[in-house]
Amino acid sequence: MPFAAVRLITTAAALLAGLLATTPAIAQVDGLQEANQFFKQKQLDRALDRVDAYLKTRPKDARGRFLKGLILADQNKPNDAIKVFTELTQEFPELPEPYNNLAVLYASQGQYDKARSALEMAIRTHPSYATAHENLGDIYAKMASQAYDKALQLDRGNAAAQTKLNLIRDLFPDSPRPAKPAAAKAEAPTKVASAAATPKPQAPASAPAAKAPAKAPEAVAKTKTVPAKGPVRAAAAQDPDEVLNAINGWAKAWSDKDVNGYLAHYASDFQTPTGVSRGDWESQRKARIAKPRKIEVEIESPKVSFNKNGRVTVTFRQHYRSDALKVTSAKTLVMVKAGDKWLIQQERAGS
Numbered sequence: 001m002p003f004a005a006v007r008l009i010t011t012a013a014a015l016l017a018g019l020l021a022t023t024p025a026i027a028q029v030d031g032l033q034e035a036n037q038f039f040k041q042k043q044l045d046r047a048l049d050r051v052d053a054y055l056k057t058r059p060k061d062a063r064g065r066f067l068k069g070l071i072l073a074d075q076n077k078p079n080d081a082i083k084v085f086t087e088l089t090q091e092f093p094e095l096p097e098p099y100n101n102l103a104v105l106y107a108s109q110g111q112y113d114k115a116r117s118a119l120e121m122a123i124r125t126h127p128s129y130a131t132a133h134e135n136l137g138d139i140y141a142k143m144a145s146q147a148y149d150k151a152l153q154l155d156r157g158n159a160a161a162q163t164k165l166n167l168i169r170d171l172f173p174d175s176p177r178p179a180k181p182a183a184a185k186a187e188a189p190t191k192v193a194s195a196a197a198t199p200k201p202q203a204p205a206s207a208p209a210a211k212a213p214a215k216a217p218e219a220v221a222k223t224k225t226v227p228a229k230g231p232v233r234a235a236a237a238q239d240p241d242e243v244l245n246a247i248n249g250w251a252k253a254w255s256d257k258d259v260n261g262y263l264a265h266y267a268s269d270f271q272t273p274t275g276v277s278r279g280d281w282e283s284q285r286k287a288r289i290a291k292p293r294k295i296e297v298e299i300e301s302p303k304v305s306f307n308k309n310g311r312v313t314v315t316f317r318q319h320y321r322s323d324a325l326k327v328t329s330a331k332t333l334v335m336v337k338a339g340d341k342w343l344i345q346q347e348r349a350g351s
Helices: 012-022 025-030 032-040 044-057 062-074 078-091 097-108 112-125 130-154 159-171 240-255 259-263 278-290
Strands: 295-306 312-322 326-338 341-349
Touching (some): 032 044, 062 097, 078 097, 097 112, 097 130, 240 259, 240 295, 240 326
Antiparallel strands (some): 295 312, 312 326, 326 341
């Protein structure tokens, strides 16, 4: 059974349009945007020449390297593309798209264990990433198909294995799935016909016509400690302004690269996203905040919901910019009150 079609991450136009928003106009025409235009027109050699020229002056730029990986994949150079996306996962492990594209490339080579591992990393990074979940299901289906085939080779009278194999073939017929067109403002990537096709990253949500980021408070407490244990969670006053002030303070500390102030916004029982120890998570965050020369974090359209258990759920769009990366994503924070402070207990990317 041929490998089922998977969803690939191929942003090319939409992703790069957002990432280029802060690039000077001349650089947009002569640099990365021009390479992207050639890529969309399938002039792959010219696209690669342009992106290589761009990367000579910006060798660490994530946008250019991501586009180069897409071009190499489209040129049927999977090993070169794998190298590009692997390096991106090492330097920007918080981004799920390079992991997804690695999985697609590995699957096209029949390396399903590696594809599975890459998708699991994408999901750890972004638990609500539906594309990676669907691709992981396809990988498991292919691996199951191979196992049932082997069982039937060893025992052709195994009716149960034959029934299960037929079920998988019904779910994933030999003919490829039709392409699913991407909506103009959709975050879901285009679904393409086969695993060997070019990975197409998600198009970020369109920016609002007039963005009004939440105003950060003038001062942020800079302390090296978090509440010890037992944060107060009952009978918390339902004042959304207090919660928003805490969120703004968290974003401001992050933007100021004030690591201690940033970490002070997390509760002592904070649930680390990947299940690592609190110490390891703090070390990772310190390294991530220290690496860029400049960081800017903006909160857009926050919504505060008070829960019966004394917790608060806050959803918003987060705009992150640094000298190497620009990302807009949905973010959810679950907060608890410790004394007179609202602290983050859970943090999730996605809606």
